[in-house]
Amino acid sequence: MSDRKEFRDLVPPAEAHRTIDSLDLEPDAETVPLEDARGRVLAERVDADVDVPGFDRASMDGYAVRARDTFGAEETDPAELEKVGEVHAGAEPDVEVGEGECAEISTGAVVPDGADAVVMVEETDETDGVVQIRKAVAPGDNVMFAGADVAAGQRAIGPGTRLTPREIGLLSALGVETVPVRGKPTVGIISTGDELVRPGESLNHARGEIYDVNSYTIATAVEEAGGDPELYPHAGDDYEEMENQLRRAAEECDLVLTSGSTSASAVDVIYRVIEDTGELLLHGVAVKPGKPMLVGRVGQSAYVGLPGYPVSALTIFRTFVAPAIREAAGLPEPRTAxxxxxxxxxxxxxxxxxxxxxxxxxxxxxxxxxxxxxxxxxxxxxxxxxxxxxxxxxxxxxxxxxxxxxxxxxxxxxxxxPRVLGVGEDDPALSRVLDRVQNPRYLPFGTREGLRRLRDGVPDVAVAAGPLERDVDSVELGAWTREWGLVVPEGNPEGIDGLATLVDRDLRFVNRGTASGMRRSLDAALDVLADEREATRRDLEGEIDGYGLTVKAHESPARKVLAGDADAGLGLRATAEKLGLGFVPVGEETVRVLANPERMEKAGVADLDAALADVDEILAELPGYGDGAE
Amino acid sequence: MSDRKEFRDLVPPAEAHRTIDSLDLEPDAETVPLEDARGRVLAERVDADVDVPGFDRASMDGYAVRARDTFGAEETDPAELEKVGEVHAGAEPDVEVGEGECAEISTGAVVPDGADAVVMVEETDETDGVVQIRKAVAPGDNVMFAGADVAAGQRAIGPGTRLTPREIGLLSALGVETVPVRGKPTVGIISTGDELVRPGESLNHARGEIYDVNSYTIATAVEEAGGDPELYPHAGDDYEEMENQLRRAAEECDLVLTSGSTSASAVDVIYRVIEDTGELLLHGVAVKPGKPMLVGRVGQSAYVGLPGYPVSALTIFRTFVAPAIREAAGLPEPRTAxxxxxxxxxxxxxxxxxxxxxxxxxxxxxxxxxxxxxxxxxxxxxxxxxxxxxxxxxxxxxxxxxxxxxxxxxxxxxxxxPRVLGVGEDDPALSRVLDRVQNPRYLPFGTREGLRRLRDGVPDVAVAAGPLERDVDSVELGAWTREWGLVVPEGNPEGIDGLATLVDRDLRFVNRGTASGMRRSLDAALDVLADEREATRRDLEGEIDGYGLTVKAHESPARKVLAGDADAGLGLRATAEKLGLGFVPVGEETVRVLANPERMEKAGVADLDAALADVDEILAELPGYGDGAE
Known part of the structure; x- marks a missing residue:
């Protein structure tokens, strides 16, 4: 453990780039069938070893002739030639064209011996085996000579060329069946952390299990950078097994990535394997969030340890690792990067x-x-x-x-x-509207945050629910009402009949945060109740067990009720019905979609506006929803 | 055949787009494993059906506490709590935190019952099971509550979203194992033309066979546009078989493409199948090169007939078909398109x-x-x-x-x-220089064309060989000499000893075109011979059988000799030795790499200049080459 501290000097980002570059990830070249070569990078120059075409080829339908037999021919004084045969594409000519003769020929066919030009069919008339040629041709007219397109021995495509459809086309023309391409670096990804579970498996919340986010994220990013990702499983808390995986990955891959383990023992395993088989080159980069980054060698493989938070892991990958993978694969940085x-x-x-x-x-x-x-x-x-x-x-x-x-x-x-960016209240009708809009981004951070950001001029729209505190300069694109209240277990076993029940009895309640518009509606209703009782709202809040327990999303309190963790939750009738729970109505609130006045001409805002024109269809499907007519 | 003429009214391009749009290629959605979902487009909205995290999670290493037990704690007056256990990530807590108690906790672990906050380890000291807390925390500090990241029931990702690494990350976090994505339209590609042979098979030149360029080119372009290409083989000139393939492709694919057949009978088959099973909607678009384009239905499948020339086929595909495939796959036009x-x-x-x-x-x-x-x-x-x-x-x-x-x-x-664009003489030393430059494009159109284009200011460099006719405003980046003469069969069986032999005897010669610098060198040598003989060059040209027979590339004449089709060809010593042929030297000519003076600061020109600095290595490997010192 004391060794590790020596490396705690953070290096500048440029040095981290140099260190990763020095690892030399470049895999051997490989040979792939032409049909699998798209997007790959040519490893060596391909020269033409055949002529294209490989023979003198008619480039028009017409008659193959000796050009000198047509000299002087014109509309009023055509040359007359005897037709001695026909030649079709893909067939060997069984005819030779002598003086005063011609052969019918189709585009792509071999120009028969003797002939040196083709007269287009439009310039001819054929009667009883005699062809009148109404226009003279020069030798070579309407003939593509052997090698005129590509000549054998020519440099066709150079090393380092990325193979797009057109290069595949040229390689096809040369008859190339397999293509030498740069290898893709193989990148092993090991998840470290006992609490990580692969998507698709079931989670044990009691043990604090979570899904492994970084493995697939980084694997996808590796693929996008031109590498070949390989996921290594990590067997629970068995460190011997983890060490085996790390050694195996180092043997099988050009680069091994781990992403930040939360467990000190996993880090110890990584250190032990690096010390046994390779070398630690860098520990910590002077960049936020790259502090915990490791770079070194495990056996013959390069090694980089990424931070654990998903955004941090992807950030460090994007900044330091993706360029090295692209370089190894021979790919340029995408123009859209x-x-x-x-x-x-x-x-x-x-x-x-x-x-x-x-x-x-x-x-x-x-x-x-x-x-x-x-x-x-x-x-x-x-x-x-x-x-x-x-x-x-x-x-x-x-x-x-x-x-x-x-x-x-x-x-x-x-x-x-995104074509349109919105911030604000979490609302199921809005979610359905968004499904009808192309590439929207909606941040359900609540009414308060939506309005704050709209004032800052960042998003295109804010979505606000409940009483509006103060005016915001905006254009209302649409509005509707939703019925809110207390979501309770099916059949309302506690017989809750409104907010008063929560105040008066010892029931477990789950609230929403103050950013939420629905919370404002609740507080307004509590104000009314407080007035009735000649008390303050704060007095009543203190009587509600769980008033301070706030959860994130509009369905979250209802789900607490569903799980048996609460007797009532703040929520919507629509949610209660969706989850098969009971509902005690308290009020109705308006949801407003408010656009930034400076973005009204933006296409995405117009899309949203168009989708909102049909919101009635959506409202009709959601219990407790109504159009915004007040 | 007469039916066909009705369709000869060319429609405007916009109508062709509309007709193709009307074909509705959209395939059914499908479900793919998360690891194969990169680049795909989400077919339906994915909502979170779990909370992330699924439990109250420590976000720091430290001690889980009841926050109120720390109130008032400070450096000089720490709170003291009894440590009652430890909780690790991935393990179920076996401890409950009561008043005056705490539990050691690692990042990612479940916050145990009773605790409502975590104190960072840096703010604590532990001695004999007693932990001193030097800083107060509020409830929720350093805890990520269940659902705080993503709450069950939230809209996570909307339909139409393209899945890049970050979306794959979010889907991982939700534990999604398989993803509903838009289907890729299946696109059948049928090569029509008896003369076409698949790359990798051998060509019969006598029958006029050529490699099928369009099938792989278009297949690659289909893949790039988001479709799933399927190549259908076409059995020789058996039209029944071709009809079967067309019907089979129409049954199996969303779209069938053919590319222009050179054979009228193949077109007849296409018409027959369209008439029997579908409908021809459009024949010919008023766009060059789209005139022969067909659009219609074959059975349940959409059908588009592309022109036959590779550039035309790719152009029409790019303009009319790729957008329809992208639309069907739900993909936007790439920003780099x-x-x-x-x-x-x-x-x-x-x-x-x-x-x-x-x-x-x-x-x-x-x-x-x-x-x-x-x-x-x-x-x-x-x-x-x-x-x-x-x-x-x-x-x-x-x-x-x-x-x-x-x-x-x-x-x-x-x-x-390209990073650097060159036009000019075909030269093997230059080809090797280009191999050392990143993404060059070199058009070997000959010295004359290279100089002409350099004067027009288009390319970065021109490469000129032989005597320069007139000055061009340029900067010489490099120069070398190459020995040219007559390439003859091995052992020089005809005993050719120079140009005079060609003039004096009845031998078959193969020349290069006038665009080539080597041809200028030949003509200059013939001028000298003509002077010696008191004749004109034209007289001598007339005596050389094949003087007018010009071929494209620098190796082409030598290859004619190799094939036994000529007794001598204009060429290089380097080529003769490469192909194992004899060589009769005639002269030496200079090859010059001339840069456009306005492009000297361009990175690609600098790359080329750097590669030319090492040209001596290359020259040493090529017989008859020398450095440019004159």
Whole structure:
């Protein structure tokens, strides 16, 4: 353990890049069938070893002639030639063209011996085996000579060429059946952490199990960078088994990746194997979130240890590892790997080291890309789909000003800014509206956060529920009402009949957070009840067991009730019916879709507006919903 | 046959797009394992059906506590708690935290019952089972509550979302094992033409066989557009078999493509099957090269007939078919599918219909994209790799001016402009230099064409061999000499000892075209011989059988000799030795690599310059080559 501390000097990012480059991941070239060569990179030059075409080929339907027999022919004084046969494409000519003779020929057929040109059929008339030629041709006319397209011995495609459809076409023309291509580096991915379970298996919550997010995320990113990912299973808390997997991966792969283990013992295994078989080159990079990054060798394989949080793991992979995989595969950085945009908001830093800031993108009405920071290191998986990429901020940068130009390294060349960005209340009708819109992004952070961000000018729309605190400069695209109240177990066994029951009896309640519009509706109803009782709302809150227990999403309190963990939860009639629970109505609140007035001409906003025009269909399917007519 | 004529009214391109759109290629959705979902498009919304995390999770290493037990704790007055146990990630807590108690906890572990916060290990000291807490925490500190990341019931990812690594990550977090994705349209490709042979098989030149270029080209392009290509073999000239293949493909695929048959009978089969089982919706589009395009239905499948020339087939596919496949697969047009550039030269049109002009790209020193037309409908396969994409030119456009802005639809989103573009003499030393340069494009069109284009300012470099006719404004990057003469059969059976032998005896010669620098060297040598004999060069030319027989590439004459079709060919000592032939030296000529002075700062030109610095290594390996010192 004391050894490890020596490496605690964080190295600058540039040195980390150099260290990874020095690992030399390049696999041997391989040979693949032509039909599997798309997207691969040619390992060596391919020369033509045949002429294309391999024979003198008619490039028109017509008659093969000796050109000199047509000299002087014209409309009013055609040459007359005797037809001595026919030649079709794919057939060997069984005729020779002598002086004063011709042969009918189809496009692609072999020009028969004796002939040196083809007269187009449109310039001829044939009667009883005699062909009138109304236009003279020169030798070579309408003939593609052998090798005229590609000549044997010519350099056809050079090493390093990426094989797109057109190169596949040229290789086809040369009759190439298998193609020498750069190998794809094999990248082993080992999940470390006893609590990780593969998707598809079932979780034991009591043991604190969670699904393994990084393995598939990084495997997909490896594939996208041109590598060949290999997932290694890790057997529970058996460290001997883990050590075996690590050694096996190092033998089988060009590069082995692990992603941050939460368990010190797993880290110990990694150190032990590195010490036994290889070398630790770097421990910790002076970049947030790269501090825990490891680089070294395990046996003959390169090794990189990534951080554990999914966004951090993908960030470090994107920044340090993907370029090395692409380099090894011979692939250039995709042209769509970065975009330039301007900061939508001011962002302060106090790190003193390079920061890789996860960022989301949104386009303004003029099509400019705006960049806003997401995820402040929460480790949340949801940040994965909120962030489009990463902005590298230098260690001496104290802040990025709103409007400042920044470069965003996208998490994937296929990432695109959403067509429409919304923030606000979590609502099932809205979710269905979004299903009808192309490439939306909706951040269900609650009414308060939606309105705050709308004021900052970042999103295209905010969705607000419940009483609006103050005016926001916005255009209402649509509105509807939803019935809210207390979700209770089926049959309402406690006989709850409203908020008063919660105050007066000892029942377990589950609330929503203050960002939620529904929480504002609840608090407004409590104000009314407090007035009736000549008490303060705070008095009543203190009487409700669980008033302070807030959960994230609109269904979450209902699910607590469903699980038997609560007697009542704040929620919607629609949710209660969906989950087969009871419902005690308290009120009705309005949900409003409010657009940023400066984005009204944006195509995605128009899409959303169009989808909202049909919202009645959706409202009709949801119990407790009504159109917004007030 | 007469029916067919009815359809000869060419429809405008927009109508062709509409007709293809109306075919509705969309296949059924399918379900794929998460690890195969990269790049696919989600078919339906995925909601979270679990909380992430599924339990209250420690987000730091430290001690799980009841927050109120720490209230008031500070450095000088720590709270003291009794440690009652330990909880590790992936293990079920076997401890409950009561008043005045705490439990050691590792990141990711389940917060045990009774505790509501975690104190970071850095803020504590443990001695003999007593833990000193030096900093107060609030309830929830360093705990990620169940569902705080993703809550069960939340909308996670909407339909139509393309699955990149980050979405795969979120789906992993939700434990999703299989994913509902949009189906890929299955596209059957049938090669029609008796002369076509699959790459890898051997060609019978006597029968005029050529390799099938379009099948693999289009299959690759189908894959790139998000379809699933299926190649159907076509059995020789057996039309019954071809009809069977067409019917089978129509049953098995969403779309069937054929590419232009050169044989009228194959077209008849296509018509017959369309008439029997489907409907012909469109025959011929008013766009060059789309005239022969067919659109219709064969049975339940959509059908499009593409032109036969490879560049034309890929152009029509790119313009009309790829968008329909992408639409069916739910994929957006790639952001890199088009580039904007300016015309490098003036280009005239006299079509009167829309033209899809194949175009090459080159970047100028400032990184602007210049666009130049390639391939004037020659049908050459080589144009496939010379053209980067297509410029659509409206029917009323008479010309595009040099400098005019145009949009180029790239043949593949992976197409990039070459880093360096050269035109000129075909030379084996140059080919080896190019192998050491990243992404070059070299058009071996001969010295004359190279110099002409350099004067027009299009390429970065020209390569010239032989006597230079007139000065070109250029910078010489490198030069070497090569020995040229007559390539003859091994052992020189005819005892040829120079050009005089060709003039004086009845021998079969093979020449190079006038664009070639070596041809200029030959003609200069003939001038000298003519002077000696007091004749004109033209007199001597007339005496050489085959002087007018010119072939394309520098090796081509030698290969004619090798094949026994000629007694002597114009060529290089290096070629004669490579092919094991005899060589009669005539002279030495200089090969010069001449750069466009305005491109000297371009990275690709610098690469080439660097590679030329080591040309001596290459020259040493090639017989008859020397450094350019004159």
């Amino acid at each position: 970065t975009v330039t945009g301007e900061m939508a908001v001011r962002e302060r830093y106090s790190e003193g080291r390079t920061r890789l800031m996860p960022a989301g993108l949104v386009e303004d009405e003029a099509g400019r890309t705006l960049v806003y920071p997401v995820d402040k290191g929460s480790g949340a998986t949801t940040s994965l789909v909120e962030a489009d990429g990463v902005v590298e901020v230098g260690p001496d940068t104290e802040y990025l000003a709103a409007g400042e130009e920044v470069e965003v390294q996208l998490f994937s060349p296929d990432v695109r800014p | 088009t580039v904007t550039g300016e015309m490098a030269v003036r280009e005239r049109y006299s079509e009167g219909r829309t033209r899809l002009m194949p175009a090459g790209l080159v970047e100028d020193e400032a990184g602007r994209t210049l666009v130049y037309p390639v391939d004037k409908g020659s049908g050459a396969t080589t144009s496939l790799v010379e053209a980067d994409g297509v410029v659509e030119v409206g029917p009323d456009t008479e010309y595009l001016a040099a400098g005019e802005e145009v949009e180029v639809q790239l043949f593949s989103p992976d197409v990039r402009p």
